[in-house]
Amino acid sequence: RQVLATGGGAFMDPDTRDDVKAHAISLWLRADPEVLHQRTKRSKTRPLLNKGDPLQTLKDLAEQRYPVYAEADIVIDTGNEGLENTLEKAIDALRQQAARDRSS
Secondary structure: OOOOOOOOOOHHHHHHHHHEEEHHHOOOOOHHHHHHHHHHHHOOHHHHHHOOOOOHHHHHHHHHHHHOOOOOEEEEOOOOOOHHHHHHHHHHHHHHHHHHHOOO
């Protein structure tokens, strides 16, 4: 067992999405573009956000990507609750998913 964190656009590729669906449990940590902007505004390692208006870029990406990301097996809403709380949400959701898988 392992955790694989893909890049933001990886799940947009239909073949990648099919592979993930066939071999893994997908988990989307959903956040509003404004929250993502706060998290990433100091980063210089995000090419898509290093030109133009980063917040508008995030809003545009959300419009394009969020409907596809919603295909994830598990969707967890995140905000400014901190890493530990987000991790607890993820672990709880994965445990619930495992319990559903065992009972089906």
